[in-house]
Amino acid sequence: MARTPTLTFDRGTLILHPPPRGKAWTDYAVWDDRVEKFRIPAIRYRPLVEALQAEDTYFIDEAKGFYSLELLSSLEMEPYPHQSEALTAWKLAGRQGVVVLPTAAGKTYLAQMAMEATPRSTLIVVPTLDLMHQWYAHLVSAFPDAEVGLLGGGSRDKTAILVATYDSAAIHAESLGNQYGLLIFDECHHLPTDFNRVIAEYAIAPYRLGLSATPERSDGKHTDLNILIGPEVYRKRAEDLAGKALAEHEIVQIKVKLSQHEREKYNDLIQIRNDFLQQAKISLGSIQGWQKFVQMSARSQAGRRAMLAHRQAKEIAVGTDGKLRILANLLAKHYPERVLIFTADNATVYRISQEFLIPAITHQTPVKERHEILTRFREGEYKTVVASHVLNEGVDVPAASVAIILSGTGSAREYIQRLGRVLRKGQDNHKQAILYEVVAQDTAEEGTSARRRGVRNAPPRRQDRQEKENRRGNLQVVYGTGEEKSYRAAEQLEIKYTVEKKKSKKEEDLE
Template sequence: MSFPDHNIKSEYRSLIDNVVQDFYLPILGDAICYKRAVGFFSSSALAEISKGICKMASHGGKIEIVASPYLSEEDMKAIQQGYQNRETYIKEAILRQIREEDVSDDYYTLERLNLLTKLIEDDILDIKIAYTEKNGGIGMYHEKMGLMEDSSGNTIAFSGSMNESATAMEVNYETIDVFCGWKSDYERDQVALKKKAFDSIWNDKECGIKVIAAPEITQALIKKFQRQAPVSFRLDEEQFKKDKKSATRVATENPIGARMPEEIQLRDYQQAAVAAWAGSNYRGIFSMCTGAGKTISGLAAVAKLSQDLNDCLATIIVCPYQHLVEQWVEDIVKFNIKPIIGYSSSSQKDWKKRLEKAIRDQRMIPKKSFFCLVCTNATFSSAFVQEQIDKIKAPILLMVDEAHNFGAQRIRKLLDDRFTYRLALSATMDRHRDEEGTAALYNFFGKKCIDYTLEQAIRDGKLTPYKYYPVVVYLSDDELEKYSEISSEMAKHIIQGRSGNAKLDSYGEMLAIKRSRVVAGAIAKISELRKQIEPYKNQNNILVYCGATNILDEKSDDSDVDSGDIKQIDAVTHMLGNELGMRVARFTSRESIEERTTIKEKFQDDGKLQAIVAIKCLDEGVNIPGIKTAFILASTTNPKEYIQRRGRVLRKAPGKSYAEIYDFVTLPRPLDEVPGLTIEQANRDVSLVKNECARMQEFAAQALNGMDAQTLIWDIQEVYHIETIEDVGVEAEFAKEIKSSD
C-alpha cells in the first residue's frame, strides 16, 4: 500500500485517538524513510521508536533521529564556564546517562532495544544530537516534528506536542497535526517547509542550532543493549500488542494509584470530556445528564491525572449523602483504588485514623503517595477533615458530585487554592435563583469540558425515550384558602434586593416554602393516583415519588423528611399495598443503607417487588435502572430537582424500550372557574400556574408524545392570559402579583 490508501486524519489527540495503532503502525509499515526530531534523548524513547519501523527496516528503509541531550544545571554551568569543550561534555553527559539509566526489564522492551542495536550496526538507524547556541550559551532543542516517505514519493509531515515516549503516546494529553503532501497545495507547502527544515538541521546548516554526530553514543547503546542478533525484523503489530499487554500486566500487578479497568470502555463523549479537562490544566466541569455516565467519566479523569503525576496525588471525592458515597464506592474500587470512606456511620469505623495515616505516609514514603477519600458534603465540611487537608503536601484533586450543592454560601467558602486540580460533576450546574452561588462555582472549577444534554443522550441511545402524561389536580377549598392566606402574609415581606429587584426577606422565604408544601401535599393527588395507577397494579418496575425536597442541610450526612411528606407517603403506601394489593416498599432516608440495598435488589428481581414509594433520596444520583413507569406527586418548582427525578426513570435496562412519566400538575382551581375571578384573584394564581407550566414544558420538549402536553399548556396560558411561562423566580413573580393587584 502507499500512503494515499490510508485514512489519515489531520489531527490526532492521544486521549481520543490511539496514535500508535491508528497512525504510527500503519503509516510506518508502508514507509521507506522516517525522519524524526524529538525532545530529550533517552533509551525508553528509542524503544518506542521501534514500534512500526520493523517492517520498514526489513525492506531497506532509512531512519534518522535528531534528539536533544538532557543536561542538569551543573552540566549547563560547566559548559558555559568553559571547563572543557562543549561537544565533548555533551557526549560524555549522554554516555553517563546511558550507563546510569534504568530501563524496564520487560522482555519486549529489551528485545526492542536489542533490535535497535542491529539497526544501528546495519546503518539503518542513525542518531544525531542537537542543541541551540545563543549569546555564547547553549540551550535545549525542543522541536517535535517527523517526516515519512513511501516508495512512490508521497510524503507525510507531522508536528506537535508528542515525544517519542511511552508516556507521551499512551498517557499524556498530546496532540499532533498531520500534513499529507498529495492532498492540497497548502499541505504540500507545509511538507516541503518541514522537510527543508529537518534536512538543514540534520546537515548542521540551521542557524542557531548545532548538530553533532555521535558514534560514541551509538556504540554505547550497542554495548549496553545488544544481547544477540535478532533472527529477523519480527517485532510487528502482534508483538506490539503483546508488549502493551505485558506492560499493562506489570503496571497493574502492584499499582499504587488509580487505573482504568480493562473491562470499562469509555464512550466517545466521555473520552472527549477527560481530554478537554486534561487540556484545561485538570480543571473544569462535566455537565452531563443523569444516566450519561458522570461517575465513570469522573473516575477516568482521576486515573488520567494519577498516571500523569506518577501517582503523587491526594484525591477527595465529595457527594451529598451517605447512600451516594456507598454507590460511588462500588465504582471506585473498580479503578484500583482502596478508598477511605468518610461519613458519620461509615462501615470503616476507623476512617479518621486511615486518613491521618494516608497523609502521614504520603509525606514520608513516596511510593505510598496516592490515596483517595470519598465522603459526604457534611464530612468534607467538618473541622477534622479540613484540618487534615491542610496537612497534605502532595497535589490535591477535589472532585464534587452534584456540585451545584457547593454553591451554598457556607460550603463554598471551603473552595480555595489548596486544591490544585478540580472537577465538578452535575446534570444541572446552574443553581436555581442563585446567580452568586452559580458564579462562585464557575470561578472555582472553571469552564464546562462537556455539556451532554438529555436530548443528546436519548438521541445517542444512552437513555430511554419516554412518554409524558401531565395529570391535572386542583387545590381543595381549604387548601386554596390556606394558599391565599400565606400569599397575603408573603406580601408583607417583600424587600428591595441589591440589584434593585424585589425579593422576599428570610421570613418570606420560609412562607414560600410553606406555601409550596400546600401544593406538594394536595389531597386530590391520592385519589387521582389511585385512578392512574390501577391499570398498572399487576405490573412491575413502578416508582411513586412523594413529598417536596428541602434545601440541603450542609451539616447533615443524609436528607431529611418533613411530617407532611410522611403523611403523604404513608397514605400512598397504604393505598398501594392494602387497597390495591401491590408489593410495595418505602425508599426514604429513614431506611438504612442495607435496607435500601435490599429494596433495590428485590425491585430489579422481577416479581419480588412491584413498586417503590420514595422521598428525596432518589433526587441525586441513586441508580435504579429498572424503573419503567413513574408517578411524580412531588410538584417541585426547582428545575434541578425535577430534571433529576426524570433522569431516574430514563436509565437503560433490559427489555425497556421506553419509559412513562405521570406528572401530577397542581393548579389552584379548575380552568372553567378562572374567567369568573377578579383580577386580584387571578393574579394570585399566576406564579403557581407559571411554575407548573414551566415544568410541563421542560418534560414535554423531549417526550415522544410532547404535543399533547403542549396543547394543555396553551389552554392554560389562554385562560390566564399568560404570554410567556419562563421561570422568573417566586419573589419577582409574586411582587408582580401584588403590584398588579394594587
C-alpha cells in the same frame, strides 16, 4: 549569599519565603505580620507556580504533597461519545472545569477516565454516605491495585485515592489541602456553601473536575464554581442522549382538578395568604420575597395565620384525592412494569403506602429496611416503590421504566434527578421510559411546575413554541476553550509540577 525562595504549605495557605526577585508572584501574595512572611491562598498554587516558571524564577517547592500514581484499570468499557467529548473538553480547559450530564449518563465512569488520564493522588468528594460507599465500590473494582480509602462515616483513611463526604472533607480541609493533585467533586452544586467551599479553597490541587446534572443554585452561588473548580466545559441534557446513552423517554404532564370542596377551601386559604402579602408588600416571585414572608410570619399573629394558610393550601394541592385516582389508573395501566412514585411530603408517602399496599421509603426508613426494599424492587419482587425526597440524590436506585411525580416541583435539579431514575437502559437497548408529572390545576403548584420548565406568564402561542423547543433539546453544548485545539493537543496539555531541589555544585561533584 541569597537564600533560595521556598514554597511551603501551612494549614490551607502557602508561604513563600524569602521573596523571589521577580514580580509576577506579587499578584497572589499578601504580607502576614504574624509570621513576617508572604502568604498566598492555597487555591492559587497553580497560577503562582506557572507565574514563577514563566519568569524562570528558581524556587524550592515543599508545598506539594501529591504524587503520581500507576493506575491500571480492570474495569474498561467503550465510552459513549459524550463521555469522550466531555473528557477532551476538560483536558482542553487545562484539566479544570465542570461537566454537566443528566442522571444515569455515566458521570462516575467519566471520573474514572479522568483519573486514568491524570494519574495523581485523588480526592473524590460526595454529598452522602450512600454515594461514598458506591464510589468506593466502583473504584476498588476499577483499580484493584491502588490504595482506595474512605473519610466519613467513622472511617479516617489516608490513601492515594480517598473518597470523602463534603462534611468530612471540609472538617479536615487544612490537613488534606496539599495531599491530592486531582479533586473530583460529585454533585458539585454542594461545594459553594460557606461550610463546604474550604475544601477547594484550602487545596493546592492543580487539576479539578466538577460533576453535576444541575449545577445551578437558587442563591446564585453556582457562579463561584468558576473559581473553586473551573468553568463549565461540557453540557448535555437527557433529551440529547435519549436513545443513545439513555433510554428513549417521554414526559407527560397530567392536570388534576380539585373537588368543589377542595377548591373552596383552597381559595379561602390563598385569599388569607394573599391579603397578608399585599398588606406587607411582599412578592413571592423571588427568594428574597419568600425569606421576607418567613421572617414576617414569625413577628405577628397575622403573619403566622398567613403562613399556616399557605401550608394548608399546599397540602390540599399536593394531596388532593384526584391525584390518587390518577395514580390508581397509571399503576393499572403500567402493571407489571417497575414504577417509582415520588411525592413532596412523607404524609402522602405513608398514605399511598397504606391505601395501595406499596413499600415506602422516607428519611425515617432504617438503612437495612431501605436496602431490602430496593433489593426486592431490583429483583422484581416489588413492582412499585413510593418515596419522598430521599431517593433524589445519593442512593443507587434500581432501574425502573416508569416514574410518577405527584406534585409539581420548582426545582430543576429534583426534577432531573427523578427523571434520571428511569433513564438507565440496562440490558434493554429498546427501553421506552416515561415520566408522569401529576399537577393540581389552577393552583400554585401548576405555576411552580411552569417556572421550573422556564415558562413565565407567556402568551399561549409563545408557551407552545417554548415547550416545543424544550422538547427538541435546542441547547448549546460547550466543548472546550477553543475550536482550534485538537484532541492531540489536549493529550499533550499537562503542566509539570515538581518538588525536586536543585543540586548544589558540591553534590554534583560527588556524583
